[in-house]
Amino acid sequence: MFTRTLAALSLAAALAAPFNLNAKTVVDSERASFTIETVADGLKNPWGLAFLPDDTMLVSEREGNLRLVSPDGQVWPPLQGLPEIYAKGQGGLLDVAIDPDYANNGRIYFSYSEPGEDDSTNSTAVASARIQDDKLVDVTRIFSQQPKVKSNAHFGSRLVFANDGTLFVTLGERYSQKDDAQTLDNHHGKVVRINTDGSVPADNPFVDTKGALPEIWSYGHRNMQGAAIHPQTGVLWSGEHGAQGGDEINLDRAAKNYGWPVITYGEDYGGGEIGEGFKKAGMETPVYYWLPSLATAGLTFYTGEQFPDWQGDLFVASLKAQTLSRLDIEGERVLHEERLLKDELGKRLRHVVQGPDGYLYLLTDESNGAIVRLVPAD
């Protein structure tokens, strides 16, 4: 028995051996062969990633640092001038985005957990700023989730520009406030749509609805850490964690109710149902879901030239499952899922972004986190 345990342990140790990213191991997947390259490491729980026009990366660390990383992987000291950030639990500095007109206005955007007056409450906020040398200037808060509550969880969030230049912000229901996701008098469990100056687009779906907050685009969400615009249709696709499973991909349309916490595919811990089941009139079902949960995070559509057979596919990073899911999309259907990287990388993945070079960039969620990228094998 002792011998068998030892054998099992040494087998387990061999299976868990760290993947040597310098060895240029070729991953042969269904539609592409690639290597995994480390672009930069030493990043503390990186959360958001965006590329400036000169290919410099803007990366957030959840504890509250915003950094530039040069294309050759040099990590710069934190930019100064961030607002006060509530960096506890799931809170901190979250997503980053670059203005579509950055070449003219130089503006960047970031979401973060914003403390209340006395630090006992908080919510998710969005600010814009410009980078000047090693600091942020013209820092302007353009959105603040209402109301602030006492919670360390479910802040969301992703920042995604629609094709019309408006900004989608995905927001969690703060865990303690899940019933709020079904009412329109708050920003919990919502996608909001704003202009970049923080004003409300005149064509938002609830601007004429009495008692509804006018920023709301869609509701009935749980905790959304992934969102992307479909490259052909312009529709927002979003990802959210289910309770005890049931992570969802939704087609996020104006005024629609995505069901949480009334309907969900998640199971209760004992295997029972939460809420009222899986479907209800007036509530949208997801386009795809995972049970058991992968703990999905960032997602992106691939449109580059480096991986021709990945064009149009939706890539979804996951934390607990440590995989990058490739979803083969046809219209608004998911035809097939391939799970990548669990064996070859084996790290919690917070985000996936297509680089300007057409490589796929990933953030590993670790205290010594990294930016890695997938590069076609020769």
Add this chain to the structure above:
Amino acid sequence: MFTRTLAALSLAAALAAPFNLNAKTVVDSERASFTIETVADGLKNPWGLAFLPDDTMLVSEREGNLRLVSPDGQVWPPLQGLPEIYAKGQGGLLDVAIDPDYANNGRIYFSYSEPGEDDSTNSTAVASARIQDDKLVDVTRIFSQQPKVKSNAHFGSRLVFANDGTLFVTLGERYSQKDDAQTLDNHHGKVVRINTDGSVPADNPFVDTKGALPEIWSYGHRNMQGAAIHPQTGVLWSGEHGAQGGDEINLDRAAKNYGWPVITYGEDYGGGEIGEGFKKAGMETPVYYWLPSLATAGLTFYTGEQFPDWQGDLFVASLKAQTLSRLDIEGERVLHEERLLKDELGKRLRHVVQGPDGYLYLLTDESNGAIVRLVPAD
């Protein structure tokens, strides 16, 4: 090293231990807890299963026997009077079906590999008959796939009644004739739609197309061993094997081209592409596909009362993968797949049928094959 190998072997042996079907092990799956019961065994590679109005089962054995199995599991001697059957390779006695008006006309249907004049060629045929005591009477061939060719593979087939009383027959492309799947002057790689007397329905899609065989409903198929009518929409959903992977579920609509061998998700043995890729104008993409292949066989929609949370789900039996896939369907999308039975049963599964009692019945593809059923756990 020797010790480790022994330990590994004994671990493997433990994992491969046969599942004791009499132990009433409860399988706790995502949406149901059930036990697996053996209804009958000693069946040689059972292929098709249908229920008569008195709950007696009609089951085919591929080598060329058609048997009745009483509801309590008693297996009766083969019915006499079958036509000559070419039972080699994948050929033999295949699917069975019961006339929707069986109560009045007593007719059954079966598909089989029919030898040519000199036994060097063959094709798939369909006959109808009535059961009288221990034999078949009024045996009438109602369809014969044209042309007959020299091949032991890809016969199809499933027999499925549409809601209008016409009969769909799914037909393989005979492997050696795959290019035939793209032309309408033959029955290779086709779904055909016939009346139960063998005549051609006047509203078949190609009845007015010069050079086209009028029985054809859809084309561009490979080898279809699964088909079922959607309980709400009445649309035919079919399953087919891909080449080296890429098993497909298709929504099988009149006059549509399902792409084989021009487009496929299957990979070549070296990992390269077959045909021209995955998509082409004028060809339908599947609603879902598996890569690597499961080797999918029979399929059915569940509509019973025994498993309320399975209602509307599509169940797909697979041979190589030894699983029963449960596909959660919403409209014409597959939202989620759960794979059942591999660990608890671990047998090649040829078919899945809902019984009149609402249990799910399966055929295991073995020389000592069985009818097993899934029964809700107490």
